[in-house]
Every structure is written in structure tokens, then in C-alpha cells.
Amino acid sequence: MKRKIAFISEHASPLAVLGGVDSGGQNVYVAEICKSLARLGYHIDIYTRKDDEGLPEIVEWLPGIRVVHVEAGPACEVPKEQLLGFMDEFTNSMVRIIRRLHLDYELVHANFFMSGLVASRIKLILGIPYVITFHALGKIRMIHQKENDAFPASRLDIEQMIVEDADYIIAECPQDKQDLIEHYHADPSRITIIPCGFSSEEFGPASKAGARRRLGLRKNDVVLLQLGRIVPRKGVDNVIRAMHYLRTIPHIKLLVVGGSDDKPDFDRDPEFKRLQALARDEGVEDKVIFTGRRNRKQLKYYYQAADFFISTPWYEPFGITPLEAMACGTPVIGSEVGGIKYTVRHGETGFLVPPHDPAALAEAVKAGISCPEKYEALCRNALQRVNENFTWSFVATQAHRLYMRIAAERKAKTTYLLDLRRAESKPLNGYQPNAITYAS
Numbered sequence: 297m298k299r300k301i302a303f304i305s306e307h308a309s310p311l312a313v314l315g316g317v318d319s320g321g322q323n324v325y326v327a328e329i330c331k332s333l334a335r336l337g338y339h340i341d342i343y344t345r346k347d348d349e350g351l352p353e354i355v356e357w358l359p360g361i362r363v364v365h366v367e368a369g370p371a372c373e374v375p376k377e378q379l380l381g382f383m384d385e386f387t388n389s390m391v392r393i394i395r396r397l398h399l400d401y402e403l404v405h406a407n408f409f410m411s412g413l414v415a416s417r418i419k420l421i422l423g424i425p426y427v428i429t430f431h432a433l434g435k436i437r438m439i440h441q442k443e444n445d446a447f448p449a450s451r452l453d454i455e456q457m458i459v460e461d462a463d464y465i466i467a468e469c470p471q472d473k474q475d476l477i478e479h480y481h482a483d484p485s486r487i488t489i490i491p492c493g494f495s496s497e498e499f500g501p502a503s504k505a506g507a508r509r510r511l512g513l514r515k516n517d518v519v520l521l522q523l524g525r526i527v528p529r530k531g532v533d534n535v536i537r538a539m540h541y542l543r544t545i546p547h548i549k550l551l552v553v554g555g556s557d558d559k560p561d562f563d564r565d566p567e568f569k570r571l572q573a574l575a576r577d578e579g580v581e582d583k584v585i586f587t588g589r590r591n592r593k594q595l596k597y598y599y600q601a602a603d604f605f606i607s608t609p610w611y612e613p614f615g616i617t618p619l620e621a622m623a624c625g626t627p628v629i630g631s632e633v634g635g636i637k638y639t640v641r642h643g644e645t646g647f648l649v650p651p652h653d654p655a656a657l658a659e660a661v662k663a664g665i666s667c668p669e670k671y672e673a674l675c676r677n678a679l680q681r682v683n684e685n686f687t688w689s690f691v692a693t694q695a696h697r698l699y700m701r702i703a704a705e706r707k708a709k710t711t712y713l714l715d716l717r718r719a720e721s722k723p724l725n726g727y728q729p730n731a732i733t734y735a736s
Contacts (some may be wrong), residue, residue: 298339298360301403301699302424303330304411306386307376309344311355311363314592320525321616322431325492326407332493332692334360341399343390343414345379346371353393366390376410377446380454383410387417394422403699407431409451412458425463425702429490430455432613433472435479440529440610456480463702466490466695468614469638488698491638493688494619499596501625501679507600516547518665521602521626523553523595524617526567531608531631533574534654538606540578541658545665550584550606553598560586599624603671604664610651612636622646622682627674629660639686645678 303326310327314320330340339360346353346365349372355363366389369382393399404426406415415426434451459465459480465487467473473489476482505515513519522535532552539550552571560568568586575584590598599605605621607630614635618628622639628646630636642648647660664671 298337299699300339300341300399300401301333301405302399302401303340303342303405303407304344304390304414305342305407306345306366306368306383306410306414307379308407309347309363310342311357314589321492321614322407324616325429325431328493328495328688329692329695330361331358332688333695334358335689336692336696338696341401343386345369345382345386347373364390364393366393375446376408377448380410380413380448380450383413386410387414387421390414390418391421394418402703403427405429405695406458406462409434409455409458412462413454416458416461419461425706427464427466427698427702428458428462429466429468430472430476430613431468432611433475433479436475436611437529462486463705464488464698466698468492469635471634471638472613488694490691490694490698491635491686492614492616492619493686493691494616494623494682496623496683496687498592499599499620499623501623502596502600504600507597510597511601513549513601514547518545518548519602519604520548520550520661521553521598521605521621522550522607523598523605523621524607526552526554526565526571528567529609529611531610531651532571534608534652534657535606536571536574536580536584537578537654538657538661539575539580539583541655542661543580543583545662548583550580551587551598551602552584553587553590553595555586555589557588558590559588595620596624599626602626604629604646604661606657607631607636608649608651608657609633609636615639618646619682619686622678625675625679627664627671627678629657629664639682641677641681644674645681646674 305326308322310323312323314323341362341364343364343366345368351365353365357363366386368386401424404415404418404424406412406426406428408431412428418424419426434455437445459482467487467489468491473487476487477484522532524530542548562569562572575581599621605626605628607615607618609631612634618630618639621628628640630640631651632648633651637648640646640648649656649660
């Protein structure tokens with residue numbers, strides 16, 4: 297019998313086009329872990345906000361997986377920072393769907409704090425336990441962004457409530473677990489570390505020369521790749537500043553892949569405009585290529601063509617793109633933060649550098665390209681590490697074990713309560729309180 301579970305991902309649909317401000321790693325996480333869980337025999341409904349009038353309520357996406365579009369606010373794109381006020385409507389809509397279709401879920405897996413808020417209310421109303429993957433923590437964002445963080449201040453209280461209420465918390469890396477314990481006083485025994493993964497069906501090693509021909513790059517180019525959402529947290533500006541120190545290296549190029557459109561709109565997108573101006577100020581405008589968004593099928597060619605994948609955010613709970621690069625045999629130079637310092641082994645699969653330090657990043661690039669033998673070892677080690685530790689099938693197996701633990705604990709608790717009620721109702725030595733008779 298298939299096990300039925302619900303995923304909640306209020307702003308990150310598995311059906312969304314990737315590359316925009318609010319579509320990235322969480323969309324990939326939800327899509328890929330659900331695919332692998334379905335292969336393990338799960339039937340999964342993914343609840344996400346309806347952001348287009350043309351979307352049907354239920355999409356039969358893949359065998360064993362449905363996407364359920366929930367009415368919550370206007371049926372149009374809304375920045376995720378403005379969605380919190382619609383979560384009551386999301387909850388009510390989800391409860392109505394569950395009751396109308398007589399759905400019986402063993403578990404809810406919430407993704408992001410707003411989905412956790414919905415899951416906590418579903419637990420209260422319907423008694424369904426839930427596990428939460430936060431994907432990012434408000435208190436850590438506040439440390440770095442302060443008044444520039446656009447989320448409501450109530451996010452912190454909501455996250456604290458979820459930490460105390462959730463049946464289990466999935467931390468994506470050891471740093472994520474440490475942050476939950478230090479900043480939210482989370483119970484360590486209720487946290488389990490389950491990393492993100494990569495799709496071996498989409499990403500793998502191939503001829504670097506062939507990938508470069510496809511992209512119009514030359515064989516002797518030194519290619520650095522930055523790929524992902526174009527938002528300040530990702531540290532694209534740090535990589536552009538590092539290019540100033542690398543500008544004398546012959547044929548060096550930085551490819552910046554990502555954005556909401558296939559071609560970057562420097563007039564409409566303020567972040568693109570800022571980065572373009574920075575490249576000009578640093579004297580590397582001719583060496584930085586903004587490609588715009590690329591679809592999933594194209595990404596592997598960029599990973600395969602690059603000499604190094606660069607990812608230097610100041611905060612990264614995990615980071616899926618470094619895994620995808622490593623799966624293509626491309627070593628990573630990343631910030632020594634969060635999930636990156638967990639996935640990248642310094643000097644073995646790539647290099648770790650401090651965030652906000654373009655000079656250190658430039659030195660790592662120089663060290664990486666100066667010794668061909670060392671570089672080849674980095675490529676081999678990166679490929680081995682990612683295939684041994686970070687496939688989605690491995691991730692789904694870990695999640696399955698957690699779900700089974702929650703089910704076992706719930707069953708044990710139910711059995712205990714039933715036994716307790718029986719014991720309370722059992723007469724003691726034949727004494728029947730309701731059978732007392734009085735002599736006439």
C-alpha cells in the first residue's frame with residue numbers, strides 16, 4: 297500500500313520556471329525529493345499557492361505525484377516577502393481540499409517558515425504530524441541584512457513557534473543544525489541532518505571541449521561560472537570584484553547565468569543594473585558575460601564548460617548548484633559558510649574562502665589553475681564525493697527513515713494512550729462504581 301504524504305511549499309512550486317528572484321533551490325528540492333520518494337512507493341500531494349488564474353486545482357504531474365494549487369491571495373505573482381498575510385486563507389483552502397477529497401495523510405513535510413505555519417495549523421485542526429525544512433532562517437538573515445530584510449518581523453516569532461511545535465526538523469547541514477540550536481534553542485534530539493542532492497539523470501561529466509563548442513567558448517578560455525538566482529545574498533558582486541584581481545590572466549571570462557528572463561534586462565532589473573555598473577567600475581566589463589536565464593537542460597553544458605564553479609554567498613543554508621557543478625566534474629570555489637563548507641572539502645574537491653573577500657577568491661582561482669595535476673585531482677575528487685554522498689535517492693532514503701520514525705513514535709503514543717484509557721476504565725478487584733446498590 298502506498299504511503300500518502302503532503303508537501304507544502306507555498307511560494308516554490310515544482311512546476312515553476314527556475315531562475316527568477318523567488319524560484320531556485322527550494323523548487324528543485326521539492327521536485328527532486330518527491331520524485332525519489334515516489335520511486336520508494338509514496339503517493340505525494342504538493343500544495344503550493346495558485347499564482348495564475350489559468351492553473352487547475354490539481355495537476356497530475358508524475359506517477360504518484362500531484363501538484364495542488366491552493367487559493368491564497370490574488371492569483372498572480374506576489375513576492376514571497378508579502379505572502380505571510382495570505383497563510384490563513386492557504387490553511388483554510390488546504391483543509392477544505394483535504395476534507396472534500398477525503399484525503400488521509402500520514403505526514404506533512406513543510407518547506408519554509410510560512411509552510412511551517414500552515415502545517416502547524418493543519419496539525420491542530422486535523423491531527424497530522426509534520427516535519428519542517430526551513431531552507432533559510434530569519435535570525436541568520438537578520439544578522440547579515442538587518443533593516444534590508446524585507447520579511448515581516450513576525451517571521452522570527454513564527455519560526456520559534458514552529459521549532460517548538462514541529463515533530464521533527466530537517467537541518468540541511470551541520471551549520472544549519474547549530475544555528476537552530478544556538479539561535480532558536482531547538483531540541484537537538486528532534487533535529488536530523490538530511491542534505492540536498494543532485495539529479496544524476498540531468499548532471500554528469502562530459503567533454504569540456506564539446507561543452508565549450510556548444511556555448512561558443514574557446515578551448516583556451518579560463519572560464520569561471522556563477523549560476524543561480526541574481527539576488528544580493530548570492531554574492532555575485534564579490535565574484536565581479538575578484539575579476540579585477542584576475543583581469544590580467546589571458547582569456548579569462550566570468551559567466552553569470554540566471555535571472556527572470558532569457559536575456560538580462562539591465563534597465564528593468566535593478567540587481568542586474570547594479571552588477572553591470574560594478575563590472576564597469578572594476579574595469580572588467582568585457583570579461584563578465586551576463587547570459588540571462590537558461591533552462592534546466594542547458595545548465596549541464598555551462599557546468600561542464602567551466603574551469604571552476606564560483607559560489608560566494610554570505611549565507612547559504614545548503615546550496616544545490618555546487619553539487620550540480622561537482623557532478624559534472626567541475627571543482628567549486630565557495631564561501632566558508634553553511635552548506636557550502638559541508639559539501640566542498642578545501643583543497644580536495646575545491647577551495648573555501650571567506651565571504652566578502654574578493655582578493656582571497658582571486659588567489660584561490662590562481663592556485664587552482666596554476667597546477668594541472670592538482671586541478672585534475674580536484675575534478676576527480678569532486679565527482680566522487682558528490683556521487684557517494686549527495687544523490688537524491690540517498691536524500692529520499694534518509695527522509696523515508698525519518699518519516700518511519702515519526703510514524704512509529706505516533707503509533708507508540710497512540711497505543712500508550714489507549715492502554716491508559718483502558719486501565720482507567722478497568723474495575724479494580726471487581727469494584728464497579730456504577731453498580732453500587734443500597735439496601736432498602
